[in-house]
Amino acid sequence: MIPDRSLEVLRAIVQDYIASKEPVGSKSLVERHSFGVSAATIRNDMALLEEEDLIHAPHTSAGRVPTDKGYRLFVDRLSEVKPLNASERLAIENFMVGSADLDETLGRTVRLLSQLTNQVAMVQYPTLGKASVRHIELIPAADTRVLMVLITDNGRIQQHVIELGTAVDEAFISELRAKLNAALIGAALTDVAGKVKGIAAAMKPDLAKLANLIIQNLLDQVDANRQEKIILAGTSNLAKRKEDFPGSISPVLEAIEEQVVLLKLISEMQAEQHGVSLRIGRENTLEGLTNASVVVSGYENQGSEIAKLGVIGPTRMDYSSNISAVRAVARYLTKTLGN
Amino acid sequence: MIPDRSLEVLRAIVQDYIASKEPVGSKSLVERHSFGVSAATIRNDMALLEEEDLIHAPHTSAGRVPTDKGYRLFVDRLSEVKPLNASERLAIENFMVGSADLDETLGRTVRLLSQLTNQVAMVQYPTLGKASVRHIELIPAADTRVLMVLITDNGRIQQHVIELGTAVDEAFISELRAKLNAALIGAALTDVAGKVKGIAAAMKPDLAKLANLIIQNLLDQVDANRQEKIILAGTSNLAKRKEDFPGSISPVLEAIEEQVVLLKLISEMQAEQHGVSLRIGRENTLEGLTNASVVVSGYENQGSEIAKLGVIGPTRMDYSSNISAVRAVARYLTKTLGN
DNA sequence: TTTAGCACTCCAACACTCTGAGTGCCAATA
DNA sequence: TATTGGCACTCAGAGTGTTGGAGTGCTAAA
Numbered sequence: 087m088i089p090d091r092s093l094e095v096l097r098a099i100v101q102d103y104i105a106s107k108e109p110v111g112s113k114s115l116v117e118r119h120s121f122g123v124s125a126a127t128i129r130n131d132m133a134l135l136e137e138e139d140l141i142h143a144p145h146t147s148a149g150r151v152p153t154d155k156g157y158r159l160f161v162d163r164l165s166e167v168k169p170l171n172a173s174e175r176l177a178i179e180n181f182m183v184g185s186a187d188l189d190e191t192l193g194r195t196v197r198l199l200s201q202l203t204n205q206v207a208m209v210q211y212p213t214l215g216k217a218s219v220r221h222i223e224l225i226p227a228a229d230t231r232v233l234m235v236l237i238t239d240n241g242r243i244q245q246h247v248i249e250l251g252t253a254v255d256e257a258f259i260s261e262l263r264a265k266l267n268a269a270l271i272g273a274a275l276t277d278v279a280g281k282v283k284g285i286a287a288a289m290k291p292d293l294a295k296l297a298n299l300i301i302q303n304l305l306d307q308v309d310a311n312r313q314e315k316i317i318l319a320g321t322s323n324l325a326k327r328k329e330d331f332p333g334s335i336s337p338v339l340e341a342i343e344e345q346v347v348l349l350k351l352i353s354e355m356q357a358e359q360h361g362v363s364l365r366i367g368r369e370n371t372l373e374g375l376t377n378a379s380v381v382v383s384g385y386e387n388q389g390s391e392i393a394k395l396g397v398i399g400p401t402r403m404d405y406s407s408n409i410s411a412v413r414a415v416a417r418y419l420t421k422t423l424g425n
Numbered sequence: 426m427i428p429d430r431s432l433e434v435l436r437a438i439v440q441d442y443i444a445s446k447e448p449v450g451s452k453s454l455v456e457r458h459s460f461g462v463s464a465a466t467i468r469n470d471m472a473l474l475e476e477e478d479l480i481h482a483p484h485t486s487a488g489r490v491p492t493d494k495g496y497r498l499f500v501d502r503l504s505e506v507k508p509l510n511a512s513e514r515l516a517i518e519n520f521m522v523g524s525a526d527l528d529e530t531l532g533r534t535v536r537l538l539s540q541l542t543n544q545v546a547m548v549q550y551p552t553l554g555k556a557s558v559r560h561i562e563l564i565p566a567a568d569t570r571v572l573m574v575l576i577t578d579n580g581r582i583q584q585h586v587i588e589l590g591t592a593v594d595e596a597f598i599s600e601l602r603a604k605l606n607a608a609l610i611g612a613a614l615t616d617v618a619g620k621v622k623g624i625a626a627a628m629k630p631d632l633a634k635l636a637n638l639i640i641q642n643l644l645d646q647v648d649a650n651r652q653e654k655i656i657l658a659g660t661s662n663l664a665k666r667k668e669d670f671p672g673s674i675s676p677v678l679e680a681i682e683e684q685v686v687l688l689k690l691i692s693e694m695q696a697e698q699h700g701v702s703l704r705i706g707r708e709n710t711l712e713g714l715t716n717a718s719v720v721v722s723g724y725e726n727q728g729s730e731i732a733k734l735g736v737i738g739p740t741r742m743d744y745s746s747n748i749s750a751v752r753a754v755a756r757y758l759t760k761t762l763g764n
Numbered sequence: 765t766t767t768a769g770c771a772c773t774c775c776a777a778c779a780c781t782c783t784g785a786g787t788g789c790c791a792a793t794a
Numbered sequence: 795t796a797t798t799g800g801c802a803c804t805c806a807g808a809g810t811g812t813t814g815g816a817g818t819g820c821t822a823a824a
């Protein structure tokens with residue numbers, strides 16, 4: 087395998103490159119780190135690292151730059167997670183106080199994360215996955231419309247307007263609301279479909295039709311846990327780091343504008359070590375993100391993961407800091423949701 | 426005043442500059458347009474325009490570029506609104522079909538607008554301004570929480586979770602709901618504060634306290650018509666046009682990320698001719714947008730303007746096309762909301 | 765008022781050189 | 795065998811000249 091000192095050299099290269107944004111050469115390396123060997127020896131190590139495709143020289147007489155593979159080895163084996171400093175902790179504590187509802191909490195979270203990391207931050211709204219029904223409300227809205235509100239025990243509220251096509255009968259709506267709630271409160275979302283089957287059948291034909299319409303809508307709503315939502319913040323950080331993105335930042339901007347694409351990406355990412363999942367450069371199958379890295383962590387409610395959050399930045403990012411920031415914010419959000 | 430031919434020259438300069446992105450000189454001007462005079466004459470006209478601060482030479486021996494003032498004169502007096510072509514009309518028609526609720530309609534609208542113009546598009550959610558209450562719903566959500574839903578007759582639905590700090594009494598909630606609805610349905614939002622005054626006072630002291638809490642929340646909700654919402658699309662178009670923004674695009678990205686700032690900006694913009702309002706370059710008091718232009722139009726429901734939509738792009742944009750696109754989309758949205 | 769002509773300006777592109785940081789290789793060394 | 799100093803070599807980038815062309819302002823004549 088690769089000898090220890092060579093790995094140390096890789097670590098030094100990654101750290102120096104992240105700090106200086108310049109390809110790093112053997113001489114400056116021995117100056118800044120105390121390896122106890124000469125530049126020539128370092129050069130031998132670098133030749134080895136290059137053979138392993140862990141570093142790469144932009145041109146013949148230039149210093150070296152880590153490859154995606156090099157970054158990967160770095161985060162997997164060489165980097166320690168940097169603990170947050172006091173001011174960062176304080177920022178987290180302060181940012182969260184006094185946010186009442188889910189929208190606001192997540193809104194604050196995403197801004198916090200982007201401030202902490204100086205990257206693009208994203209927070210996914212809780213999925214309905216393992217949640218259960220807390221309450222269903224039907225509200226006559228206009229002459230022929232009903233507003234349905236679905237509240238789940240993870241705090242998510244979904245609403246949808248249903249067009250009935252006929253005048254709303256308030257008594258009927260009340261009855262249906264009562265029946266739905268009786269059947270569904272406490273039921274897992276995955277069980278909703280089974281539990282509503284009988285409801286419409288037990289009604290008079292003309293009402294059954296309406297009831298079916300509404301129930302179908304409810305099922306759509308439940309089923310729409312795929313059609314999830316992500317909020318972003320700090321997009322302007324991309325432009326500030328545009329020299330870190332070879333080519334242009336617009337493919338990145340395009341990619342993150344497509345919610346569907348983003349959701350697919352983070353749903354594929356499963357927590358690795360430290361509870362954090364990483365995609366580095368070309369590990370992203372996504373076209374636009376081949377020069378970007380994604381750091382993601384799940385956050386929980388009632389003991390199970392309900393959604394994810396993370397940051398997106400250039401492959402040349404400070405992985406240690408970003409990983410710890412993402413992890414800390416995820417934990418903090420979990421804690422906040424617990425109340 | 427400025428003679429007619431000079432104005433024609435200005436128009437030609439603006440058009441050529443938008444098309445070519447190069448400073449335009451006297452010679453190429455006479456080649457591409459049939460002024461019937463020589464380049465030397467055009468040069469005299471250009472000298473005049475420069476004196477009036479309508480055009481400007483980046484350096485001594487370069488062509489001319491319109492100033493903000495030049496663009497302003499162009500849009501105010503020289504440009505005709507370009508009618509949409511067939512495919513653009515079709516795009517509008519197709520894009521809108523089958524969108525049921527407000528969220529989806531506005532979501533589609535903003536994407537449509539950004540596609541049509543290749544700029545950053547924005548759509549403001551309807552303000553509560555002239556709207557009136559259609560329905561108020563109170564739903565016990567968790568042990569100590571109540572979800573309040575406020576539905577207004579312009580289709581907007583606002584929801585908020587209220588933490589009561591004590592166990593929810595369902596009967597009390599029902600009573601309060603009934604009272605609120607009795608007092609408020611049909612009332613203009615501006616009158617809500619006045620109409621709820623007596624409600625809490627007529628209750629038993631311990632309940633009055635809770636009622637007050639909820640009512641205060643309702644008032645916040647109503648009052649929060651300042652705390653409005655804007656959705657954006659096509660941010661990546663900025664990066665594609667980054668050479669049009671001297672310096673960097675990040676101040677622009679920052680500016681549009683700040684909802685509050687954007688809302689303030691568009692609320693200041695009052696419709697001028699064609700029902701469209703423009704801010705060109707430094708006319709934007711906003712720091713980050715001095716190299717950008719903003720095109721905004723209001724859209725209506727039930728005969729009165731309820732919110733605005735528009736695009737943001739470089740000062741060197743195709744004003745004719747963008748103005749007509751913004752106008753057309755605003756009209757179409759007005760029409761859609763009418764149903 | 766318009767025009768042709770002319771001298772002038774200046775950017776952009778290109779070619780060229782130079783320098784310094786960095787490399788690979790090799791023979792000597794511990 | 796691993797390490798080292800030395801050396802020749804490479805190359806991007808910064809700096810310098812040179813040139814061409816597009817564009818200008820001015821002037822005198824039509």
